[in-house]
Amino acid sequence: MTSRISVLCIDALEPRVVADFWCRVLDWRIREEADGGITIGPSDPALPGIDVFPVPERKTLKNRLHLDLRADGSTTEEELRRLLELGATRVDVGQPPDVTWTVLADPEGNEFCLLQRTVQDL
Missing domain, CATH: 3.10.180.10 (2,3-Dihydroxybiphenyl 1,2-Dioxygenase, domain 1)
Structure with a gap:
C-alpha cells in the first residue's frame, strides 16, 4: 500500500x-x-x-515546496507572457542567471517555476 x-x-x-x-x-x-x-x-x-x-500573516520566506509548470499547447515564451498578464511576477530566489526555468510568484508571493520544455517537447 x-x-x-x-x-x-x-x-x-x-x-x-x-x-x-x-x-x-x-x-x-x-x-x-x-x-x-x-x-x-x-x-x-x-x-x-x-x-x-x-x-492572518503575510508570507515572508521562500517556499520550501513549489509547483513547476510546463506550457501546454503554446510556446514557453507565450505562456510566460500569459502568466505575467494574469498577475504573476518574476522573482529572484537566488537562482543562477543561466537556469532553464523562470521563477515566478502568484499574487501573494508563492513561488512557482515555468520550465523551458513544453508538454509537447517531452
Missing part, C-alpha cells in the same frame, strides 16, 4: 484572489468553498487539487 497526493495547500491573506489566479493559470474550477477556504481542481475529482485557506 502507498499514499496518494490528494490536495496541496496554499495559505493566503486573500484566498479568493489566490484561488482565482490558480484557476485561470491551470484552467481549473472551484470545487468547494467552506470555512473561508476554497478548493480548486480539474474537472476530474479523482485528480489532486489545491486548497487555499486564510491565514
Whole structure:
C-alpha cells in the first residue's frame, strides 16, 4: 500500500484572489468553498487539487515546496507572457542567471517555476 497526493495547500491573506489566479493559470474550477477556504481542481475529482485557506500573516520566506509548470499547447515564451498578464511576477530566489526555468510568484508571493520544455517537447 502507498499514499496518494490528494490536495496541496496554499495559505493566503486573500484566498479568493489566490484561488482565482490558480484557476485561470491551470484552467481549473472551484470545487468547494467552506470555512473561508476554497478548493480548486480539474474537472476530474479523482485528480489532486489545491486548497487555499486564510491565514492572518503575510508570507515572508521562500517556499520550501513549489509547483513547476510546463506550457501546454503554446510556446514557453507565450505562456510566460500569459502568466505575467494574469498577475504573476518574476522573482529572484537566488537562482543562477543561466537556469532553464523562470521563477515566478502568484499574487501573494508563492513561488512557482515555468520550465523551458513544453508538454509537447517531452
